[in-house]
Every structure is written in C-alpha cells, then in structure tokens.
Amino acid sequence: KQEVTQIPAALSVPEGENLVLNCSFTDSAIYNLQWFRQDPGKGLTSLLLIQSSQREQTSGRLNASLDKSSGRSTLYIAASQPGDSATYLCAVRQTGANNLFFGTGTRLTVIP
Amino acid sequence: NAGVTQTPKFRILKIGQSMTLQCTQDMNHNYMYWYRQDPGMGLKLIYYSVGAGITDKGEVPNGYNVSRSTTEDFPLRLELAAPSQTSVYFCASTPDNSRIEQFFGPGTRLTVL
Numbered sequence: 001k002q003e004v005t006q007i008p009a010a011l012s013v014p015e016g017e018n019l020v021l022n023c024s025f026t027d028s029a030i031y032n033l034q035w036f037r038q039d040p041g042k043g044l045t046s047l048l049l050i051q052s053s054q055r056e057q058t059s060g061r062l063n064a065s066l067d068k069s070s071g072r073s074t075l076y077i078a079a080s081q082p083g084d085s086a087t088y089l090c091a092v093r094q095t096g097a098n099n100l101f102f103g104t105g106t107r108l109t110v111i112p
Numbered sequence: 113n114a115g116v117t118q119t120p121k122f123r124i125l126k127i128g129q130s131m132t133l134q135c136t137q138d139m140n141h142n143y144m145y146w147y148r149q150d151p152g153m154g155l156k157l158i159y160y161s162v163g164a165g166i167t168d169k170g171e172v173p174n175g176y177n178v179s180r181s182t183t184e185d186f187p188l189r190l191e192l193a194a195p196s197q198t199s200v201y202f203c204a205s206t207p208d209n210s211r212i213e214q215f216f217g218p219g220t221r222l223t224v225l
Contacts, residue, residue, distance in 0.1 A: 004154065034213055043202060043218040044155075089154065098162065099145055099170055100204075100214060102154030 002027045002094050006103035013080055014111050021075040021106045023090035028068050031093040034100065035064050035075050038087045047088075048075070052095075080110045114138050116217035118203050124223045125193040133188040133220050135203030143206045144186040145214070146170075146178065148199040155202060161186055193224045 003026045013019050023033070032051045036044040048057045048064040050073070056065040063076040073090055087107045091100035119134045137144065142163045147155035147170075157170030161180040175197055177189040186205075190197060203217040 032213075036216075041221075044216040046213050046215070049213040091155075098143060098160055098168075099147075099157040100155070102147075102156070104152065104154045 002092060002097075002101040004090060004092055004101050004103040006088075006090060006106050008106060009104065010107040010109075012109040012111060015080060015082060017080050017110075018076070018078050019080055019108070021077070021088050021090075021108070023073040023075070023103055025071045025073075025092050025101070027094060028071050029095040030068065031095055033064075033066055033073050033090060033092045035062075035073075036089040036091065038089060038105070040086075044089065077108075080108075082110045082112050084108060085110050116203055116205055116215050118201075118217040118220050120220060121218065122221045124225060125190075126225060127193060127195065129193050130189070130191050131193070131222075133190075133201055133203075133222070135186045135188070135217060136184050137186075137203075137205040137215070138184065139205060139207075139215065140183060141205035141215075142183065142208050144180070145204040145206075146176070146186070146188045147202045147204065148172065149202060149219075150199050158188065158201075190222075195224050198222060198224045 034049045035047045050057045050066045061078040066073045087105040089105045091102045116137045145160045146158040149155045159178040161167045201220045204214045206214045
C-alpha cells in the first residue's frame, strides 16, 4: 500500500527566506504527484502537478521536483511571504489506481 | 464555471441521525471522489465514481453510501452517524485522463455528538 510522508510537520521561517518542503512515497509506480495548499478551514488549492515522466515543474516562486526512483519530491518556495503561510500537502496518483494518496502535510508559517 | 461545490459547509449531527452531503461539479468530469480529513491527517478516500451509474469503495467506506445518477452530482450518505465520522469531507473531480489534476470542493465540516 502506498504510504506518503511529509517532513517536517511544521516549519517557521522569516519573511524573504527560501525554503524546501519534502515529500516521500514508498511505491514508485505513480502516474503523477500533486502539491496542494490548504488554508485553515478551507479546501485544497492545486499548486503544481508533476507527471511521472517529468523531473520538475515551476509556477512563479514555486518549483517542484520529482525523483521517482528514490520516491521523493520537493517543493521549493523562493522569497517566502507571510501570505505563503498555510499547510502544504503532497499527493501521489498511483499507477492503476483512481484516487490520490495524501501525506499529512507541512504547516508553514512565514514570520513578517 | 463554479467548479466543485459542496453543501452544507457545516453540520452538527446527533449519534444515529442520517444526512446527505451534496457535491456538484460543472466541468463535465467523469471521475468524482469523496475524501475525509481528520485533524492533523492527510485525506483518505471514502468512495469514488468513474461515471454515472458506477461507484466503488475507497480506503474507508464503512458507514457511508454513495450514488451517481448524473455526471454532475455525487452525494455522500451517512445512515447512522457515529462520533468517529466527525471529520471534514472533501469532494473532488477530474476528467477521464489520469494525468490531469484533481479539483477539490471547499469541504463540509461535520461534527457528530
């Protein structure tokens, strides 16, 4: 069974700092990996989707990488802002499965 | 496009009561999903559907039922609410292609007392 882990569970950084969030998964047979942002009491907003054949995806200050063979993905956030404070979830879509397997998230706080 | 909409946003139930969580999408997506998120945890799949008239169990289906009579709607039914079903429920949808991202609704926060 696919297990998705995110470390650290929580992270606080000063504004302007670059940071990396980590996601690891146990089964490398995946279609894609998706990073989400979740604000308190809100739904999930999709940030980036990386296909299994891709190494990275970029959107603005966000860059996500994927190393399928080692079962790892990272989300890099450049020049962090207080508005980036949220919980970040990664989820993998496994080959042959219809659903996403989610990590437990990293709660990010950017201190002004 | 409204995307994926869910009603209600909040609900408190007594043990043993029943209710239906509504989910509607206007993107003509065939695939729809129900997840639950417990505090401090990731989302877990309850049920999913790959098209009208077709549903299947996910990881945590016990205590729930679903139906899919139209492409747009995918209601989730709780028949005998239990405190263990206190959670936030998210509905999601995606087109047929497995390489496309999933789109999520805003969630329904359910408390069973």
